[in-house]
Amino acid sequence: MEHKHQEHAALADTFNANEPRVNWHDETLWWVRQKRDRMAWSLPEWEELREAASRIKHNVLGNLHDYLLEFEKNAVANGAVVHWAADAAEHNKIVLQLLQEQGVKRMVKSKSMLTEECHLNPYLAEHGIEVVDTDLGERIVQLAKEPPSHIVLPCIHKKKEEIGELFHEHLGTPAGNADPKFLTAAARQHLRKEFIQSRVAITGVNFAVAETGEMVVCTNEGNADMGAHLADVHIACMGLEKIIPQRKHLGVFLRLLARSATGQPITTYSSHFRKPKAGQQLHIVLVDNGRSRQLGREDFRNSLKCIRCGACMNTCPVYRRSGGHSYHNAIAGPIGSILAPNLDMKEYADLPFASTLCGSCSNVCPVKIDIHQQLYKWRQVITKEGYTGKTKAAGMHAMNIVLSKPGLYKTAGGVGRWVMRTFPAVVNNGMNPWYKQREMPAPPKDSFADWYKKNRK
Amino acid sequence: MSREAILAAIKNNQPAYQELPDLSGFSHAGAGDPAAFKKVVESLGGQVFEIASFTEIQPLVAEHYTDLSKVVAIEDAYLPGAATGWQTGDGRQLEQVDLAIIPGQLGVAENGAIWVTEKEMEVRVLPFITQHLALVISKDAILPTMHDAYARIGGPENGFGAFIAGPSKTADIEQSLVLGAHGAKSLTVFIIG
Numbered sequence: 173m174e175h176k177h178q179e180h181a182a183l184a185d186t187f188n189a190n191e192p193r194v195n196w197h198d199e200t201l202w203w204v205r206q207k208r209d210r211m212a213w214s215l216p217e218w219e220e221l222r223e224a225a226s227r228i229k230h231n232v233l234g235n236l237h238d239y240l241l242e243f244e245k246n247a248v249a250n251g252a253v254v255h256w257a258a259d260a261a262e263h264n265k266i267v268l269q270l271l272q273e274q275g276v277k278r279m280v281k282s283k284s285m286l287t288e289e290c291h292l293n294p295y296l297a298e299h300g301i302e303v304v305d306t307d308l309g310e311r312i313v314q315l316a317k318e319p320p321s322h323i324v325l326p327c328i329h330k331k332k333e334e335i336g337e338l339f340h341e342h343l344g345t346p347a348g349n350a351d352p353k354f355l356t357a358a359a360r361q362h363l364r365k366e367f368i369q370s371r372v373a374i375t376g377v378n379f380a381v382a383e384t385g386e387m388v389v390c391t392n393e394g395n396a397d398m399g400a401h402l403a404d405v406h407i408a409c410m411g412l413e414k415i416i417p418q419r420k421h422l423g424v425f426l427r428l429l430a431r432s433a434t435g436q437p438i439t440t441y442s443s444h445f446r447k448p449k450a451g452q453q454l455h456i457v458l459v460d461n462g463r464s465r466q467l468g469r470e471d472f473r474n475s476l477k478c479i480r481c482g483a484c485m486n487t488c489p490v491y492r493r494s495g496g497h498s499y500h501n502a503i504a505g506p507i508g509s510i511l512a513p514n515l516d517m518k519e520y521a522d523l524p525f526a527s528t529l530c531g532s533c534s535n536v537c538p539v540k541i542d543i544h545q546q547l548y549k550w551r552q553v554i555t556k557e558g559y560t561g562k563t564k565a566a567g568m569h570a571m572n573i574v575l576s577k578p579g580l581y582k583t584a585g586g587v588g589r590w591v592m593r594t595f596p597a598v599v600n601n602g603m604n605p606w607y608k609q610r611e612m613p614a615p616p617k618d619s620f621a622d623w624y625k626k627n628r629k
Numbered sequence: 630m631s632r633e634a635i636l637a638a639i640k641n642n643q644p645a646y647q648e649l650p651d652l653s654g655f656s657h658a659g660a661g662d663p664a665a666f667k668k669v670v671e672s673l674g675g676q677v678f679e680i681a682s683f684t685e686i687q688p689l690v691a692e693h694y695t696d697l698s699k700v701v702a703i704e705d706a707y708l709p710g711a712a713t714g715w716q717t718g719d720g721r722q723l724e725q726v727d728l729a730i731i732p733g734q735l736g737v738a739e740n741g742a743i744w745v746t747e748k749e750m751e752v753r754v755l756p757f758i759t760q761h762l763a764l765v766i767s768k769d770a771i772l773p774t775m776h777d778a779y780a781r782i783g784g785p786e787n788g789f790g791a792f793i794a795g796p797s798k799t800a801d802i803e804q805s806l807v808l809g810a811h812g813a814k815s816l817t818v819f820i821i822g
């Protein structure tokens with residue numbers, strides 16, 4: 173398959189071509205972030221909850237082997253069949269085989285970023301099986317033949333007029349109708365038919381409890397429940413890191429998840445699937461796909477604590493202005509930029525650089541992942557491994573020389589200020605990436621060192 | 630086989646064991662505040678009625694719902710004359726249900742969630758496939774937080790259970806909140822006692 177590699181900066185350029193849309197995207201996500209803040213501030217014990225969540229997850233990482241066995245044992249005792257997949261290809265094969273055993277050509281799926289990560293839909297399509305995504309946002313991007321651009325808000329980049337157009341084309345709604353209420357009602361009707369007809373349903377998993385062998389799936393729409401309860405076969409696909417030790421720990425995570433994600437006190441449905449209903453098959457596919465490797469990377473293993481709330485994306489100044497698709501990875505934003513290089517360091521070498529390292533992501537993360545520090549560490553690993561682009565490497569190399577020699581730094585600063593004052597076109601041009609969205613500031617007369625000497629008492 | 634290889638890799642790569650944190654500081658001894666509970670449910674788009682006896686349910690349903698042709702009630706006392714025999718089938722027999730009235734085990738004051746298990750709903754898809762949902766809980770089953778809820782629920786006893794907080798909703802189209810995505814379009818909570 174021909175694969176054209178495009179980097180974050182180039183893809184962000186495409187997104188940035190439409191400035192009013194960038195502003196709208198930025199404001200919408202910031203509004204979600206503010207809702208999250210109000211929810212966090214309304215709980216006096218918010219910081220204690222984050223700390224507890226982080227420590228529970230740390231315990232999980234240190235005991236994952238045993239928890240997985242415990243989960244498997246209890247899930248099997250509950251009547252589920254547990255499958256293990258080393259990578260995306262094996263996951264897809266397992267799912268395909270289950271579908272072929274049932275002889276189905278079409279089935280419903282509720283939102284699961286793991287199946288996005290594994291590119292399940294196109295794989296099944298190649299084998300003649302159509303997947304109908306049932307989360308409204310996911311259905312919309314599916315009709316548009318796009319991947320989700322956000323893990324919680326899959327079509328956050330789309331305007332309602334575009335959605336109206338898609339529905340007109342695919343669902344036969346009247347042209348020009350872009351009323352969210354009307355469009356949602358149309359999708360409800362269309363997807364009800366799919367739920368009723370479908371014999372197999374795939375769901376993701378938010379939390380899997382080792383102690384009980386049960387899985388918790390959180391949605392606002394109720395699509396996971398509609399699919400799973402009506403189907404003869406329920407296939408639940410989960411990353412290994414979704415395990416938590418005991419049921420009581422759900423109290424911590426369910427308090428944090430929706431508040432961090434959308435600023436709701438809890439999702440509408442937090443469904444606990446323990447046993448298949450009478451006559452139903454329940455299959456659980458446990459997927460590694462690089463997670464065990466990330467577990468071994470001391471600097472990056474904390475990224476496995478992620479509960480996929482999306483808060484780090486909503487707060488990220490780069491994500492908000494470059495759009496989810498610019499990350500060319502199933503999981504966008506700050507956390508995606510940590511997870512992706514573990515999958516393929518060369519392909520995703522650009523992503524840890526798509527950050528200002530402002531630290532806002534780490535501040536909002538409900539499980540206290542040191543996101544911006546991990547991004548900074550990835551930059552070093554990637555540079556050392558030689559995966560950075562040539563211009564970036566040259567610039568960093570020059571910077572390293574200048575910054576490590578105080579004398580040279582002083583001279584270079586003086587030269588720079590003189591050049592900027594005398595020939596502003598040298599910096600105010602398209603070759604300088606900093607100039608792209610802004611005027612370069614007038615250079616100060618003195619260096620900071622001179623200013624400090626003069627003004628220090 | 631992948632199972633063994635994955636488990637071996639994990640065992641090899643996992644960090645040192647760290648103790649689980651103590652969660653007892655998050656729990657509350659007392660009851661939850663019904664007024665706070667009511668406020669959250671309303672903020673989620675639900676409506677709440679405090680009733681003294683089940684006989685108040687029928688007139689409230691008649692007043693607030695027009696055009697109900699098929700109503701399913703778990704307890705006869707909720708709504709005399711509701712549909713019967715709906716439990717048989719794979720769930721698809723419930724496609725035309727307009728309103729389902731189901732007891733909840735407990736409510737959570739901090740977030741308006743109500744715990745309902747398959748013991749109460751009888752057919753798992755019922756609270757999701759019905760066009761409108763009504764949940765009945767007793768006033769003294771309202772607890773302060775999720776921690777208290779899990780302490781009360783305890784270990785597993787049912788094959789399926791869900792916290793339900795408000796009607797089904799979505800904001801996927803330009804973040805405008807729309808009630809009634811795939812699940813119930815409205816939620817009514819009757820608090821008895």
Ligand code: SF4
Nearest residue numbers: 478479481482484537
């Ligand atoms: S890294 Fe933290 S903030 Fe980002 S999605 Fe994961 S849990 Fe949420």
